[in-house]
Amino acid sequence: MQVKDIMTAAPACCTSDMPLEAVARLMVEYNCGCIPVVRDLRSRHLIGVVTDRDIVCRSLAQGVNPLELTVGECMSTPPVTIRPDATLDECCHALERHLLRRLPVVDEHGNCVGIVAQADIALAASQARTADVVRAVSEPTKEAARVH
Secondary structure: OEHHHHOEEOOOOEEOOOEHHHHHHHHHHOOOOEEEEEOOOOOOEEEEEEEHHHHHHHOHHHOOOHHHOEHHHOOEOOOOOEOOOOEHHHHHHHHHHHOOOEEEEEOOOOEEEEEEEHHHHHHHOOHHHHHHHHHHHHOOOHHHHHHO
16 A cells, blocks of 8 residues: 555645644644645645644744744744655654654655545554554653653
């Protein structure tokens, strides 16, 4: 099985100059916690991702009003990506290696063509493989352990 078989194709995307409030509304509308950030909505060339966690950690937790920020001020970059022809196992390894719950899928030009989430893995992989991915990406990092 390949990533293109399990990914959400043509996900909602945003640009770095979008207000955080607008991207938060996209997250609500599309019931997701991660929006790919693209250079422009026509080419969809991926430059980063913004997650609900990025918004909280890089604005509210810093005492900054998120209504005064743009996506570019909170996004994670450079994004970790995967190609549509990668295997399900390669995708699982990438999620585990980088401790991610979602991976943008890009074509040979770096344009966002999809996104793969842990939920997609759960629907496509065995229960054991899904559990391995969830366990690996949920493992507390040394940095997170110091915060709590």
